[in-house]
Amino acid sequence: MPMAGNTFGNIYKLTTYGESHGKAIGGVIEGCPAGLELDFDAIQYELDRRKPGQSKITTQRKEQDTVEFLSGIFEGKTTGTPIGFTILNEDAKSKDYSHIKDTYRPSHADYVYEQKYGLRDYRGGGRASARETACRVVAGAIAKQLLQQVKVNAYVNQVGSVRLNKAYQELDLSKMDSNIVRCPDTETAERMIAHIDEIRKQGDTIGGVITCVIQNMPVGLGEPVFDKLHAELGKAMLSINAVKGFEYGSGFDAVTMKGSEHNDAINADGTTKTNYSGGIQGGISNGQDIYFNVAFKPVATIMQDQESIDKDGNTVTVKGKGRHDPCVVPRAVPIVEAMAAMVIADYYLLNKVSRL
Amino acid sequence: MPMAGNTFGNIYKLTTYGESHGKAIGGVIEGCPAGLELDFDAIQYELDRRKPGQSKITTQRKEQDTVEFLSGIFEGKTTGTPIGFTILNEDAKSKDYSHIKDTYRPSHADYVYEQKYGLRDYRGGGRASARETACRVVAGAIAKQLLQQVKVNAYVNQVGSVRLNKAYQELDLSKMDSNIVRCPDTETAERMIAHIDEIRKQGDTIGGVITCVIQNMPVGLGEPVFDKLHAELGKAMLSINAVKGFEYGSGFDAVTMKGSEHNDAINADGTTKTNYSGGIQGGISNGQDIYFNVAFKPVATIMQDQESIDKDGNTVTVKGKGRHDPCVVPRAVPIVEAMAAMVIADYYLLNKVSRL
Amino acid sequence: MPMAGNTFGNIYKLTTYGESHGKAIGGVIEGCPAGLELDFDAIQYELDRRKPGQSKITTQRKEQDTVEFLSGIFEGKTTGTPIGFTILNEDAKSKDYSHIKDTYRPSHADYVYEQKYGLRDYRGGGRASARETACRVVAGAIAKQLLQQVKVNAYVNQVGSVRLNKAYQELDLSKMDSNIVRCPDTETAERMIAHIDEIRKQGDTIGGVITCVIQNMPVGLGEPVFDKLHAELGKAMLSINAVKGFEYGSGFDAVTMKGSEHNDAINADGTTKTNYSGGIQGGISNGQDIYFNVAFKPVATIMQDQESIDKDGNTVTVKGKGRHDPCVVPRAVPIVEAMAAMVIADYYLLNKVSRL
């Protein structure tokens, strides 16, 4: 429901603002129904899962990421009015970025922001920084509470070529946070952590895949034609920094399947024998588990010198400086969950008017 | 800009209506700037590329798919007012569908529509039919004319396990329509056609991949944060019937790459040495080619009997009946192009207000 | 929910297209819940109330204004999918307008359309013609059926200086259509008709006021802050051709009142002793009757010669030609009702998500 691109959702709606090194980031949540008793610890818990400096395999920037709510809540409950909130930027070392004031870092948004807007807040990537996603986590945490019985769980499925070779049904999703890489399989998690650590020591970065599973879904969420449930989930995921691909249900594997294999036979109770559909048919949830994969590229900030240009088109060397994550997926898990929860909450509310 | 899900776009906006077997399908295009001289033959040409019955590897339903414009055009030019149009449904054999009146076909939208709305127009899949995409092709064809120098070309990259092992740069994209499967490589095209034909004879269906390339892009299109250009392209593609996945630039391959490999070094003129970014950085076009892949599942309608249930939960056998495509990708090429052109046109207009 | 200005509503949403002398006008209604059994005669009845040529005091253009529904309805019920419809333009005498091809009529939209868009469909006023409002009447008629117990009634309160000096409570609103001017007080109606007839003979036009009353309102409709119920009603009315003013409840009379007089004391059952609030407090309905006045200017098309300019800035005389209404209010009554019904239906649906 764009125009300027800072709003997500139709009824359950988040508008965010804020740059990486400004005074604060924040947002406004609209459309949260009145009467929801909020668990503030649960909200902060989600922020803590995303916050920088949480382990040796994440960026060393230190932010408390304490959310302050300014409105829309009275005596612990939502009032139906907009929920305004802010998160201060505390550890903003803007001087670290003076070297890129006039220089465009490869595969960053520096060049395109300057071309689009004619100027840019270069400090820490400005608005293009993933710091903005903290606001999504706040709105997602409230969406989770709104959804109650629907469970949204994401986990790291792949880091570089270290892959978890198990389906989500074989995993104990409650173990997701038991290690710093957020892969619920301990053995694979250890290999992932070792891999990230090695990459980090090289001053390099690596990509990964997050899988998200949504369980206990009601039937009927999704708005045909353009706003199919998976289309909105896809957009939600693709809007997260560093995401390069999205697939749901059978995904890219469906390409080599025949219809007779791929079709999900329907049981007497409306459930299906297989679930290649990924819980969505014709853009509408059918009550089966929704599951999807999100591909992340390696972070563009590396600790190596790179060739680039400055504002005037002169060839320059961009020094490997600044704090960053060697692999974005461990911290992206709560972001994926947050965006998924927001979509489901929004479509849950949208569906309230689908029939008389 | 949803709510009811039948509108796509922000400024350049398409609203569609129509069921597979109703009187007509149609739409309203809003936001097309005034003064555009329309090439009506070019619009009909795109519809002909999508229309059923065009070859032995597509459905045998016969529709002329002639578009009639009702408004918004005066003396051959757009007037800035909404462009209303209709396409009649001529070959609607609704009787073919009486057998599914009370039955839910596996992996179709029958069950979810009934659950969501309490009733459904079961004839030919109703609103869930891909017939609706003809309206997208109309709006996309006009978007292409609006874009002028920007070129949007899609082609079939894979059918089942028959894959085109060439990058788009190695292909002559002008040859796309020289064969009925719409793969610009003649030899691969022949193998794809043979494969589809074989699948068709089995009464089965098969998936595929379409690759789309957008060339001569201006710099600066894309709206951070939630409306990144690739996020909107992804949603556009995922809203097309049977799509299961989307990746752009390096896509899922980025997962196993290091930042030092993946970063696109910038040349003195602002172009990049490599283009793993797929022409988009931070959600904004950088002027390089945009390219992406779209994965399609096998069509759910097959000529084989399948187990399912009826409205009352009784187990039934769904007979293999009705006209359908053994593989959706040849006809989906113009749809992918149409959706891509609409996104680019919309973001081109959105970008007109990004700076003073 | 604009951008190009042809869409009205948030959930219950109408998008229209069409020019006065094009092939057809039409629209798409989105967001009508599934399962509503439609009374098609009631829809056509509303169109007949608006249609031209219905009496000696309306324009003599002859249009049947028969609506054809193309989608969204199955076996007489709404399906939840968009309702597309068209109304043909039959009596379009475009030649009558060749004299204004290059000339701007005073107080018409000719000049501004040409300046804004660079070209215009000058025939019959093109998109600026009130002919477009027929589509609103269709959507409003369905909204009325959706609302069921809520009653939306408008009537002519004033024509020029002939004023109905009775409050709506003193009138039998069911008599509204018993005369051609649509004033429920027979004696006043006769004076209004005589006045319009006299104005018509002078080749002139006259303004008027329509009062609208909405009864049996549920409590709680209205969205603070910017989308207060009366703000949306006001916009709805002001979007109707020729409207110059809107006031609700006490309206402009509130200016000279004291708070102690104006406040509506609350009874034990939540009703109020007086209703200066006009059924809306803080932008939200309180269950009392909503009532408002809409002021219409005299139609700009007159049968007298007027001074003006042509495209090149030359002074010209615009001849008094073309068919028109001497007073717009009799035919505007169903339009006012339609817009009011759409707003209430939309806010009724919006309110379904206001609390858990």
Next chain:
Amino acid sequence: MPMAGNTFGNIYKLTTYGESHGKAIGGVIEGCPAGLELDFDAIQYELDRRKPGQSKITTQRKEQDTVEFLSGIFEGKTTGTPIGFTILNEDAKSKDYSHIKDTYRPSHADYVYEQKYGLRDYRGGGRASARETACRVVAGAIAKQLLQQVKVNAYVNQVGSVRLNKAYQELDLSKMDSNIVRCPDTETAERMIAHIDEIRKQGDTIGGVITCVIQNMPVGLGEPVFDKLHAELGKAMLSINAVKGFEYGSGFDAVTMKGSEHNDAINADGTTKTNYSGGIQGGISNGQDIYFNVAFKPVATIMQDQESIDKDGNTVTVKGKGRHDPCVVPRAVPIVEAMAAMVIADYYLLNKVSRL
């Protein structure tokens, strides 16, 4: 572009949050083009014109209303990213409101909020308080700077029955702020002030009218059909607390005029001899001055005891307590200007895509 009603505008868009007695109120401005050098003093100046406690005829609540910008501005210029801002609530005497915790004040939003949401923040009226309009003033002040040559001036035209009997052309609009009632005619201003003071001493309140004039308008702003420029201006005004009516140009006086009198003859240069159209024809600006009147009711908070009910339907007496304005119009002048400036800025940006 609603849903939850806290957003105004299409491209230039304001989303607000905050209750009267919460920690802070604030907002997010989206769509302000990049590169605008901001005059922060001018923004604060507008807030000072609106702030409480500024004179003897306004409420005695003391708020500094200092706006803090959190994002979207870099080195004094807008960056094209969202402008987040907060204004602290400092003088919130919530205890003053404990007497209405369970009681509904007549003609306030207490009852309807409780009915709609099931609970309410009763302190100072919560979200329904006009305190929220401070955020509008911030966004309006920036809109004014964006508009540059377009001048938006409002003034008090009437207080109770004290009326300024001069057209805006006869006034020196620069004198607007030379007195505390904001009427540019000194003699009338004195009578207005005396009248308000008298009303205040009675513990009562009184209504008024604000006139707004927009000069140096470009031609072509306005989006037919539903988003006519005056329809959006009307909605903007009607969304301000206590507004009961809106009329533009000839307004309600048009009702008794004939077309031959009311039509604005066009001069050779495109200007008009008269301006009954109020600078808008067919919903689009014609370059002439836009002018309109806004009617305000008397404030509902009075210093007199009133009959009402509590939550349980018991009859109670609401005591005359709390701080309030005896007449809202002096402080509403900057709010009217702010909303008008936002509409014009938004439509100015919207118009950038009207033609090729």
